[in-house]
Amino acid sequence: MRVVVGADRHGSIDRAVRFLGIGRADIVVVPADDEGRMLPDQLEPALGESEEPLIVCLQAGEVHTGAFDDVAALIPIAHDRGAWVHVDGAFGLWAATSPRLRHLTAGMEAADSWATDAHKTLNVPYDCGMAIVRDPADSIAALRTGGDYLVYTGLDPWDVTPELSRRARGVPAWAALRSLGRAGVAELIERLHDNAVAMAEGLAQIDGIELLHEVGYTQVMFRMPSDEQTTALGAAILAEGTAVVTGAQWRGRAALRCAMSSWATSPADIERTLAAIRSLAAA
Template sequence: MDERERALRTAHRAASRFLATLDDRPVWPRATLEQMEEVFGGPLQPDGIDADQVVAELAERADPGLVAIPGGRFFGFVIGGTLPAALAADWLVSTWDQNSGSSTMTTATVALERVAGGWICDLLGLPPESAVGFVTGAQVSNVVCLATAQHAVLRRVGWDATVRGLRGAPEIRLIVGADRHGSIDRAARMCGIGSEELVVVPADEQGRMRPDGLAAALAEGDGAPTVVCLQAGEVHTGAFDPFAELIPAARRAGAWVHVDGAFGLWAAASPRLEHLTAGVGAADSWTTDAHKTLNVPYDCGMAIVRDPADAIAMFRTGGDYLMYASLDPWDVGPELSRRGRGVPAWAALRSLGRRGVAGLVERLHDNARRFAAALREIPGVEVIGDVDYTQVMFRLADDEATRRLGAAILADGTAALTGAQWRGRAVIRCSMSSWATTEADIDLTVAAIERLAAAVSG
């Protein structure tokens, strides 16, 4: 057995041991960042260590600082667990070590990504000819889509930003909702658009953009290049913008429409929930993230653009030594070198099938409704808003008690839920995102919350 084989076998044993602990381990880490730095730190030793020993030490020392995200009781952020097929495929991606920017060189991984992208567009009701760029996550997807949109709307008025840059360019109006995700603002900054330049449209009590507000914002545009950002799945409430009203209005005004659907866009894959995304396919670009609802490992966001020519115009690179074919991955995203991050998405979709994807999405929704119904039975707990999708938000009578309860939940370790602010009040958020969550996980979590809420209130 060579060094590589020994290291891989050691990693497999360590991975199996970790997965076997998920039912019983505290969900939140047991060690602080400072403790972990001490465990891993110190001066670098002068001589090397056998690979299998390095892997064994890594697994043992990291254990107290690991979050039980792959288990059934991590509800803190919109982070799914990893489906078995996606996990194993991700191991193969690292083993194959394919630089998946070129469709000429790495034909297998690029083909897998193209097929996965086509399946995803089909499942989500998006145009089949769309370009699907696999990026690190929803944040980078929003950057890619907004950069593409910015270039496209400027080109419509005769300004090529790839040649002339943005200095002196016509001013772009970026219209956003009041309850947009922070990644939109961050993406705008990366595209050179500051927070004071955003045109903010009011939202309703669930966080949905108001059509009358968008109409007023569009009317003030006076023909300026315009990008409208909508949202599929508000991160606190799970609410969806009314696309069937908003997108046609934006289109009539000549605006580019981008939809941030990091986790919510997957509602379109469910016959029971697809009404939430009605009309979304008429947009120009979409963000989604397979490590959320589809439950694949990290590094699997998708930047989807209706017209591949718009993505190519923004991202096609130079380099006379590079080989080009039709729509190389590096034509539709910012990276030249990257792993085959779409391969686990292909494996997840292949393992689930169409009905399996719908069933996964609907089970997450069922879990959210079960959780909300049980919370309503706990004295002193108020569930806020509707539970239309996978998000549940609740609080106690006052903000300080709510914050204490949030801290107590994390310290207890039964489950991970995180605090937030909604309409000026402290709340606790639950995101149902993992295929691994069972009814027993929900019941255990509710029992812990009931016990801790009584202690906090008493």
């Protein structure tokens, strides 16, 4: 079996491959563009001509740039070769709830499986990840177990998860969805996006700061002229305490990354953060 991934996939993909015992030698990497999106014209050559089973992992929301793979172009190429297509949508899959942003997910309904996190967007605790499989028969074939004392009633919990016993992880995610409703989730997603756009527009006005990508979703990544200045600015922002940004490496250079995910972040918080960064960058 071969697993075909983009050059800028999340590290959890490689980790999952190791858990499955497939091995690094069977990971095929497809080049990505400057935003971290898999290049559609490079996928077919990467799939090759062998008859080995294939899994193609696409991405909805690159962790640094927030960019979405062109799934509408990529999924047909993968399916033509008989590949299983999985979409890693840890935070990006939620764009589908927003009338303004759902174009980013156009075509994803054709995939075979999807994954997303509730903690990144619904603001529930960790341990509320979701794996979604198109056909329940695939989950049952992979996960159903037996036992004389197990009474099957249809689609049972142990049919779709590795554990036979587990706490009710889904309750916090269900509660958030039940509380917000469809319109509330859409409003939350759009507010996170608005915060990212405002942050990027403000950063672009600060001398010495360079934005590293188009802000299409909820991520903002930037740097200063040198790696040393970028690293120093990141440390200064953390020490100053108004906001938290994380350090990153992008295309071999140091960068700073803002991931908009908190329901509580307001436009005033963005302005306060920009004022702090403006002062620290000047210093």
